[in-house]
Amino acid sequence: MSGKLYAMGVGPGASDLITVRAARRLGKLDVLYAPAGRKGGDSLALSIVREYLLPHTEIRTCHFPMSGNDSEKQAVWDEVAQQLEAEVAQGKLVGFITLGDAMLFSTWVFLLARLGRPEWLEIVPGVTSFAAIAARAALPLAMESQSLAVMSCTAPEAELEQALLTHDSVVLMKVYGRLPLVQSLLARLNLFEHAVLMAEASLPGEQCWRRLNQVAADLPLPYFSTVVVNKHWLTKE
Amino acid sequence: MSGKLYAMGVGPGASDLITVRAARRLGKLDVLYAPAGRKGGDSLALSIVREYLLPHTEIRTCHFPMSGNDSEKQAVWDEVAQQLEAEVAQGKLVGFITLGDAMLFSTWVFLLARLGRPEWLEIVPGVTSFAAIAARAALPLAMESQSLAVMSCTAPEAELEQALLTHDSVVLMKVYGRLPLVQSLLARLNLFEHAVLMAEASLPGEQCWRRLNQVAADLPLPYFSTVVVNKHWLTKE
Numbered sequence: 448m449s450g451k452l453y454a455m456g457v458g459p460g461a462s463d464l465i466t467v468r469a470a471r472r473l474g475k476l477d478v479l480y481a482p483a484g485r486k487g488g489d490s491l492a493l494s495i496v497r498e499y500l501l502p503h504t505e506i507r508t509c510h511f512p513m514s515g516n517d518s519e520k521q522a523v524w525d526e527v528a529q530q531l532e533a534e535v536a537q538g539k540l541v542g543f544i545t546l547g548d549a550m551l552f553s554t555w556v557f558l559l560a561r562l563g564r565p566e567w568l569e570i571v572p573g574v575t576s577f578a579a580i581a582a583r584a585a586l587p588l589a590m591e592s593q594s595l596a597v598m599s600c601t602a603p604e605a606e607l608e609q610a611l612l613t614h615d616s617v618v619l620m621k622v623y624g625r626l627p628l629v630q631s632l633l634a635r636l637n638l639f640e641h642a643v644l645m646a647e648a649s650l651p652g653e654q655c656w657r658r659l660n661q662v663a664a665d666l667p668l669p670y671f672s673t674v675v676v677n678k679h680w681l682t683k684e
Numbered sequence: 685m686s687g688k689l690y691a692m693g694v695g696p697g698a699s700d701l702i703t704v705r706a707a708r709r710l711g712k713l714d715v716l717y718a719p720a721g722r723k724g725g726d727s728l729a730l731s732i733v734r735e736y737l738l739p740h741t742e743i744r745t746c747h748f749p750m751s752g753n754d755s756e757k758q759a760v761w762d763e764v765a766q767q768l769e770a771e772v773a774q775g776k777l778v779g780f781i782t783l784g785d786a787m788l789f790s791t792w793v794f795l796l797a798r799l800g801r802p803e804w805l806e807i808v809p810g811v812t813s814f815a816a817i818a819a820r821a822a823l824p825l826a827m828e829s830q831s832l833a834v835m836s837c838t839a840p841e842a843e844l845e846q847a848l849l850t851h852d853s854v855v856l857m858k859v860y861g862r863l864p865l866v867q868s869l870l871a872r873l874n875l876f877e878h879a880v881l882m883a884e885a886s887l888p889g890e891q892c893w894r895r896l897n898q899v900a901a902d903l904p905l906p907y908f909s910t911v912v913v914n915k916h917w918l919t920k921e
């Protein structure tokens with residue numbers, strides 16, 4: 448059996464922020480699985496990689512429900528994991544793509560939990576969204592003995608506050624719909640001048656706010672919006 | 685003036701784990717600055733990018749002292765920042781490379797602090813070492829509402845312990861010379877079966893240990909050694 452599965456992080460959004468390795472793997476695939484349906488995130492992963500694909504590569508978009516129904520989700524993950532395994536068993540070169548890095552806040556991990564670590568699996572790391580944000584905003588993440596926490600704003604407020612109190616730098620992912628919460632935390636901890644909010648980093652619609660206290664709490668944010676805080680850096684205009 | 689400075693993270697070690705963007709920028713440089721002198725890390729950054737350089741690109745290795753002498757370090761950073769600025773002012777395309785991502789535990793940040801955010805600066809993000817480790821070890825970093833802390837083992841022990849208590853996943857960088865400390869923390873917190881130790885991820889000398897309680901505390905580790913802990917994952921052989 449010479450089939451392979453390549454699980455690839457394809458980076459934050461710009462096509463040229465994928466790795467050379469991912470570009471090469473994409474250029475020899477028989478089948479590509481692209482997750483679909485998550486408020487535009489899906490078509491985004493596919494749009495990143497399209498220029499690297501062969502004309503004959505079959506594209507299978509797979510929809511992962513975001514519902515609270517656990518058994519429904521598990522059934523989909525089981526099914527996709529079985530499909531991937533079956534394609535590899537037929538000797539195919541199969542790709543599975545996720546935004547950012549493959550092992551951080553990625554649907555891929557649910558499939559990994561089902562597939563284990565077989566010989567035919569190769570995971571290709573990717574550039575995280577927050578590395579792209581730090582680069583675009585020229586805001587460092589951490590240096591020397593400093594520490595960085597990467598949090599999801601879906602976590603309890605007390606945990607977000609604790610991270611902001613404890614660490615030198617904090618990445619707050621999934622700000623979408625939770626900007627008032629983030630603003631009240633930054634105000635309470637006096638961190639406005641150390642924070643940036645960035646949406647769609649590295650994409651044509653990229654936006655960056657360096658004065659988060661002046662941003663309307665009901666600002667309609669794109670889905671991919673992240674706040675980065677560095678207590679040792681002033682985010683001047 | 686058409687000069688540009690590209691500050692590029694060149695990833696964890698394998699040449700094909702740099703981004704397509706960095707590869708393209710490297711392929712048109714007049715001058716490349718490569719940090720040198722840090723227990724082999726330097727020549728590593730240069731060896732990653734060599735295949736992408738033009739024959740006529742001038743390579744300037746710059747040594748950043750690791751000494752505790754702050755004024756000595758500051759003088760070197762001042763000087764290199766001025767050199768970079770001067771080369772750009774001459775209309776050159778200048779590159780500066782760092783391992784991993786440019787904004788995380790990188791010497792580049794000291795130069796950024798001096799250069800500010802001029803028009804002629806572009807920062808290119810890179811794949812972090814811990815993303816490469818997670819991929820190679822098939823150990824996820826975080827998912828859904830979980831949190832990740834990225835710590836340097838040069839931080840106080842109490843901070844490392846707090847991070848291990850608080851976060852779902854923890855990356856412990858700079859394990860070199862501090863393995864006994866890390867082992868005693870993992871033992872105390874009963875985390876051995878959730879941890880991997882990896883050295884030189886993505887390089888030919890890559891090594892991975894999944895039974896950290898069985899690793900001799902005086903094991904001679906390579907400089908680039910990192911421990912990743914995920915409380916929600918068992919790091920089975």
